[in-house]
Amino acid sequence: MSKxxxxxxxxxxxxxxxxxxxHNKNTAELPVERMPIPERVxxxxxxxxxxxxxxxxxxxxxxxxxxVIGDSDKFVSAPIHATVSGxxxxxxxxxxxxxxxxxxxxxxxxxxxxxxPDIKPPEVNSRADLIxxxxxxxxxxxxxxxxxxxxxxxxxxxxxxxxxxxxxxxxEPYITVDYRECIEHPQDILNGIYSIQKYFKFKQVIIAAxxxxxxxxxxxxxxxxxxxxxxxxxxxxxxxxxYPQGAEKMMILSATGRKVPPGKLPADVGCVVMNVGSVxxxxxxxxxxxxxISRSITVDGTAVxxxxxxxxPIGTNIQDIIDFCGGYKEEPKKxxxxxxxxxxxxxxxxxxxxxxxxxxxxxxxxxxxxxxxRDCIRCGRCVEVCPMGLMPTLIERFAKAKDVDRLNRIxxxxxxxxxxxxxxxxxxxPLVQYMRLAKQVVREEAKK
Amino acid sequence: xxxxxxxSASPHARSSETTTGIMLDVIISLLPAAVVxxxxxxxxxxxxxxxTVISCVLFEFLSRKIMKRSNTLGDLSAIVTGLILSFNLPxxxxxxxxxxxxxxxxxxxxQMFGGIGQNFVNPAITARIILMSSFPLAMSTWTQPxxxxxxxxxxxxxxxxxxxxxxxxxxxxxxxSQAGLPTLKEMIFGLRGGCLGEVCAIALLIGFAYLLIRRVxxxxxxxxxxxxxxxxxLIAGKGNLHFVxxxxxxxxxxxxxxxxxxxxxxSPINNKGKVxxxxxxxxxxxxxxxxxxxxxxxxxxxxxxxxxVPHIERLTTPKPFGSVKEKKEKKGEAV
Numbered sequence: 001m002s003k004x005x006x007x008x009x010x011x012x013x014x015x016x017x018x019x020x021x022x023h024n025k026n027t028a029e030l031p032v033e034r035m036p037i038p039e040r041v042x043x044x045x046x047x048x049x050x051x052x053x054x055x056x057x058x059x060x061x062x063x064x065x066x067x068v069i070g071d072s073d074k075f076v077s078a079p080i081h082a083t084v085s086g087x088x089x090x091x092x093x094x095x096x097x098x099x100x101x102x103x104x105x106x107x108x109x110x111x112x113x114x115x116x117p118d119i120k121p122p123e124v125n126s127r128a129d130l131i132x133x134x135x136x137x138x139x140x141x142x143x144x145x146x147x148x149x150x151x152x153x154x155x156x157x158x159x160x161x162x163x164x165x166x167x168x169x170x171x172e173p174y175i176t177v178d179y180r181e182c183i184e185h186p187q188d189i190l191n192g193i194y195s196i197q198k199y200f201k202f203k204q205v206i207i208a209a210x211x212x213x214x215x216x217x218x219x220x221x222x223x224x225x226x227x228x229x230x231x232x233x234x235x236x237x238x239x240x241x242x243y244p245q246g247a248e249k250m251m252i253l254s255a256t257g258r259k260v261p262p263g264k265l266p267a268d269v270g271c272v273v274m275n276v277g278s279v280x281x282x283x284x285x286x287x288x289x290x291x292x293i294s295r296s297i298t299v300d301g302t303a304v305x306x307x308x309x310x311x312x313p314i315g316t317n318i319q320d321i322i323d324f325c326g327g328y329k330e331e332p333k334k335x336x337x338x339x340x341x342x343x344x345x346x347x348x349x350x351x352x353x354x355x356x357x358x359x360x361x362x363x364x365x366x367x368x369x370x371x372x373x374r375d376c377i378r379c380g381r382c383v384e385v386c387p388m389g390l391m392p393t394l395i396e397r398f399a400k401a402k403d404v405d406r407l408n409r410i411x412x413x414x415x416x417x418x419x420x421x422x423x424x425x426x427x428x429x430p431l432v433q434y435m436r437l438a439k440q441v442v443r444e445e446a447k448k
Numbered sequence: 449x450x451x452x453x454x455x456s457a458s459p460h461a462r463s464s465e466t467t468t469g470i471m472l473d474v475i476i477s478l479l480p481a482a483v484v485x486x487x488x489x490x491x492x493x494x495x496x497x498x499x500t501v502i503s504c505v506l507f508e509f510l511s512r513k514i515m516k517r518s519n520t521l522g523d524l525s526a527i528v529t530g531l532i533l534s535f536n537l538p539x540x541x542x543x544x545x546x547x548x549x550x551x552x553x554x555x556x557x558x559q560m561f562g563g564i565g566q567n568f569v570n571p572a573i574t575a576r577i578i579l580m581s582s583f584p585l586a587m588s589t590w591t592q593p594x595x596x597x598x599x600x601x602x603x604x605x606x607x608x609x610x611x612x613x614x615x616x617x618x619x620x621x622x623x624x625s626q627a628g629l630p631t632l633k634e635m636i637f638g639l640r641g642g643c644l645g646e647v648c649a650i651a652l653l654i655g656f657a658y659l660l661i662r663r664v665x666x667x668x669x670x671x672x673x674x675x676x677x678x679x680x681x682l683i684a685g686k687g688n689l690h691f692v693x694x695x696x697x698x699x700x701x702x703x704x705x706x707x708x709x710x711x712x713x714x715s716p717i718n719n720k721g722k723v724x725x726x727x728x729x730x731x732x733x734x735x736x737x738x739x740x741x742x743x744x745x746x747x748x749x750x751x752x753x754x755x756x757v758p759h760i761e762r763l764t765t766p767k768p769f770g771s772v773k774e775k776k777e778k779k780g781e782a783v
Contacts, residue, residue, distance in 0.1 A: 021461065173461065249769065259770035334454045340461040347455045363460070370454075371462045374523055377565045379470065380666075380717035388769040391717065394761075411768025419459030426465040433457040 008217055009206075009237040013257035015250050017387040018242040019420045021341070023212060024173045024300075032180050032296045032309040035324050037109050041083050041315030042094060042352040043069065044102040048140040049147045050076030055105050061088045064116035066291050069105050078148040078355075079138050082107055083293035083313040085114035097337045097344050097351050104352070107315070121289045127157070127199040137285045138292040138355070143167060143178070143246070143275035144338055146356030149282075152274065153200070155267040164202040165255050166193065168209040168216060168276040169239060169246030172339025175359045177296040180309050181277045182209070182216035185284075186223040189276060192283030193234060205234045206255045207276070210241040243341060244418040248273050250387055262414045277358075292355060299325045301361035303332035312353055318360055319349040332362040341419045371428030382421035382431060388414045392421035392431045399438035404445040412438045467564075471524035473664045477655035478531045478707065484651040485644040488593035489539035493644050497534040499543045503550035504530030511559040525564050529553050529571050535645020535703055536576040536747075540589050548582075549575040569754040570714045573704075573747045580747075590641030604641040607698040608743040611691075615738050620688045632690070635697040646703040656706045665710040668722040669729075673705040676730020684738045701733065704746035714754040721757075721764040728753045 046052035053070035057063060063082040070080035086109040094104040122133040135150035155161050166189070170178040182189065193205055209216055217236050239245050239254050249260045251273055258269040266273055281292060293314055300307040305326030312321055318335075322328070336343040337357055353360075382392035391410060398406045415435045422431040486493045508526035512519055520526075533549050553571035561567045580587045592604040610627040617623035630640045638648030646652075659665045678692050685691035696702070709715060709729050716725050729749045736745025 019463070261770040261772060262768055264770075332453065334456075334460060336460050341459045343458060343460060345453070345455045345458075345460060347453055361460075371466065374467050374520070375563060375565045377467055377470075377525075377712050378717060379712045381465075383717050383766075389766040390768055391765065393717065394765075410765060411771060414768045414770070417458070422457075423459050423461060424463050424465070426463075426467045426470055428462065428466070430457055432459065436457070 008221075009235055011237065011239050011254040013253040013255070013259075015242075015245075015253050015387055016389065017385045017420060018244060018250075019385050019423055020241070021173050021243050021423070023241070025176050025179070025212070026174070027298050027300050027307050027309050028176045028179055030176075030180075030307070030309050032177070032184060032311050035310045035312045035316065035321065037084055037111060037113055038313060038316045038320050040086075040089070040106060040108045040317075041313055042104050042106050042317070043080055043083065043315040044094060044096055044104040044352065044354060045070045045080060046096070046100070046102040047080065047146060047314070047354040047356065048078045049145065050074065050078070050151070052102060053077060053080050055091050055103060057082075057088050057091070057105060059088055059091055062086070063088060063107060064114050066119050066293055067116040069107075075154075076148060076151050078135065078140050078150070079291075080105075081138050081291045081293050082116075083315050084109040085112050086110040095351065096354070097346055097357075115290070119289045119291075121287055122285070124195070124199075124286065130195070130199050133286065134282060136291070137281070139278060139281055139285070140292075140355050141275050142277040142281065142295060142356065142358065144172075144342070144356055144358055146354070149274065149278055152266075152272055153196070155272070159267055159270075161267050161270050161272060162203040163256055163271045164193075164196065164200070164205045165251055165271055165273045166205065166207040166276050166279050167246055167248075167251055167273050168207060168213070169251060170213070171210060171241070171243045171246035172341055172343075172359075173243075174300045174361055175298045175339050177298050177309060177358050178276050179209075179213055179216055180296060181280050182213070183219055185280050186219045188280040188283035189220065190223060190234075190283070191287070192279035192281070195282065195286050196279070197233065202233060202272075206237050207234065208237040208239055208251060208255050209276075210245055211238045212241045214238075244387060244416070244420065247387070247416055247418055249416070262411060295353070295355065295357075297321070297353065297357060298359040299361075300359070301332070301336075301363045302366065303328045303330050303362040303364040305329040314355055315352045317349075318346070318351055318353060321353065321360060322349060322362065328362060330364040333365040334363045336361040336363070341423065342417065371425075373429060374427040376427055376429060379426060381424045381426065385420040385424050387418065387420065388416065390415055392435065395438050396429065396431060396434040399434050399441055402441050402445075404442055407438050407442050412442060415439070467523045467525075470664055471528050473659065473662045474528050474707075475524065475531065477658045477662075477664070478528075478535070478645070480651035480654045481535065481645045481648060481703075482531065484638060484648040485535075485539070488638065488647065489591060489644055493539045495543060496537055496539060496541060496546055496644065497531065499546045500534040500537070500550050501527055501530035503547045504533065504554050507550055507554035508559065511555050512563070515559065517563065520563060523564060526554060529558070532572040532645075532707055533575055535707075536572055536643050536700065537579070538587065538589055538642075539591055539644045541586055545579060545583055545586060549579050552578050565713050567713055568757070569751050570708050570711050573708055573751050573754075577747050577751065592641060593639050593647065606641045606743065607635065607694060608737065611694060611698065612737075612743050614691070615684045615686075620685055620691055624688075624691060624694070629694065632693060632697075635694060640698075642698075643700060643703075646700040649697050649702055652702045652706055656702075659706070659710075665706075666719070666722060668719055669709050669715060669726040670705040672723050672726025673709055673729045673733075674701065676727045677701060677734050680730065680734035680738075684734070695737070699737075699744040700746045704733075704750055705729070709750050709753070714750075714757060716757055716760045716764065718761070718764045718766060721760045724760050724764065725753050725757070728756065 051074035139149040553575040557571040681695040732749035733745040
């Protein structure tokens with residue numbers, strides 16, 4: 001009997017707004033290549049949302065791959081592991097891609113990739129064991145946000161959480177690592193789901209992807225028929241390809257018809273959302289015990305010589321990865337960490353890959369990258385496309401006027417900075433920047 | 449490595465739509481009516497259109513220069529204003545009056561309030577209203593289309609003037625047949641007295657269809673505006689559909705509803721607001737036409753609703769995602 005029941009479902013809830021973007025999934029059919037071990041890796045202590053870790057090694061220490069090198073006693077945090085074997089050459093501050101400064105441990109590789117002898121599959125006999133194991137693995141949401149995964153799973157048992165959503169939407173253009181995960185490691189995904197289901201017993205587990213990825217579903221469907229697990233809560237769901245379908249709140253609405261109220265968490269409406277790559281990692285970790293020390297990323301964009309999907313040790317220098325992809329074929333004008341809609345523009349490629357980064361995109365100059373900024377003509381496109389029901393054009397005005405009262409009334413804090421407004425603005429206004437300014441204005445007022 | 453990388457806030461992709469592109473679409477949508485007007489009212493019409501367009505562009509350029517602001521001619525909005533203003537003038541208007549209209553529209557209404565996107569009333573309509581009250585005769589001398597064989601334009605009354613007061617008659621059909629109105633077919637093709645851009649319904653509807661296909665405007669305002677006038681006139685005309693058709697095709701209703709009430713800057717952003725705006729325009733237009741001393745009310749209705757836009761917007765601000773309606777806790781309290 002099929003474990004994935006009812007064939008492929010279609011979305012339950014209908015979201016408003018959103019935009020149709022060019023998918024540019026150029027790397028979709030390129031298998032993930034493994035990059036050679038780099039000479040050195042830089043491992044920031046802050047690769048997640050929450051408390052930064054404190055280094056547990058010092059300069060001169062010899063470390064094994066998979067050994068913990070940074071940890072925190074705070075709950076919302078995730079330990080950092082050595083991603084190569086070698087010698088710690090420095091512990092000091094580095095700039096992260098987002099402009100923040102973080103302590104980082106730099107390890108010079110000995111080229112042996114010797115795994116720590118302590119690595120063994122974790123013993124999991126209960127829900128608490130599983131949560132601990134996920135924490136020990138160092139897993140954070142691999143889809144981009146970097147929220148520690150064990151925190152997501154750590155909701156009270158009586159909270160009424162009945163749905164696990166596996167997010168394979170990958171609605172950002174260019175990025176294909178989640179798609180590759182489905183094609184290349186479907187069994188890991190299902191193993192991850194089964195192990196979570198064993199202790200959590202969600203009423204339904206929905207694997208949701210946009211309708212431009214039918215091949216991923218075919219593979220998942222086939223593999224689930226072949227194995228002998230009899231958990232029939234797992235369902236596949238296809239969603240319309242419309243950015244920002246993969247955003248957590250959009251995902252929950254599409255998959256269940258539930259809306260997360262402002263300031264609330266998915267668990268408040270009975271849902272947990274995990275990225276498909278994160279679930280596959282849990283599947284692998286439980287059988288091997290190897291923590292999160294490498295990840296797949298998409299390297300693409302109009303300036304990259306040979307776009308690729310590559311698996312790299314975390315902490316690898318971005319320039320090394322670009323060089324592995326043949327370097328540039330044209331001078332890049334903008335290099336982005338993540339997708340074009342929500343990614344961060346880099347000022348330098350001399351920065352390490354962190355756990356939550358899923359793409360490096362390098363673009364040559366083009367007319368869609370930059371648009372002449374003109375005055376707002378109140379055309380209302382930003383309002384039409386806002387998935388959160390906000391009025392970006394008014395928010396810009398209120399933010400400039402520091403009108404905290406009206407900003408709060410309009411609900412600025414539900415803005416997730418998806419960029420749909422700025423994308424569709426014919427006057428090229430930097431609306432996401434104004435949304436951030438508005439949030440800051442509100443925050444500062446709250447402090448007073 | 450010394451590469452100069454651009455750092456900016458996300459998103460790093462932009463749609464291909466631009467303000468200039470939108471304005472170009474509006475200009476294209478106005479062309480059918482412009483061409484028809486030249487055919488109908490003769491070559492002098494071209495001089496009127498050229499005068500308003502050129503003077504609008506010039507005033508835009510000069511006022512930006514004098515106010516030490518950036519040059520905004522590239523957004524093409526001054527050309528749109530010039531075209532629409534000319535559409536609101538009779539073909540026989542002295543050209544210097546047209547220049548005054550351009551000055552009012554661009555300098556006073558638009559640039560003195562900050563330029564594109566900042567004016568709170570529609571520039572072309574304000575110019576039309578001021579010209580109408582300043583030069584009532586020149587602004588209401590209508591020529592009969594396609595009748596210029598003798599060299600002198602033949603003046604005619606506008607259908608709205610003929611229809612005025614007709615709702616007070618007992619037998620509307622009889623009163624209409626005595627009023628000397630053009631046939632319905634002539635009304636649709638625009639063979640009637642009126643401003644140069646407002647007469648030909650077919651040309652205006654072609655422009656409307658183009659704007660909808662290009663997704664430049666939302667159909668809500670034109671539909672609710674015209675729909676409200678239709679319903680009102682159906683009641684006022686005691687169910688006479690012939691009368692309703694004449695009311696819709698007369699005056700500047702189609703021009704106003706399609707091209708002026710939909711002006712982004714001076715209409716509400718939200719769909720709910722657009723409905724309120726359209727109905728309001730329709731009601732005021734109808735009330736002026738039926739009960740007022742003026743034959744036409746489209747301009748006044750739009751300008752009045754323009755002024756109400758901030759309040760409509762406040763009423764119709766959408767609730768953010770997932771928020772539940774707050775219960776009115778104050779209900780039980782003493783007033």
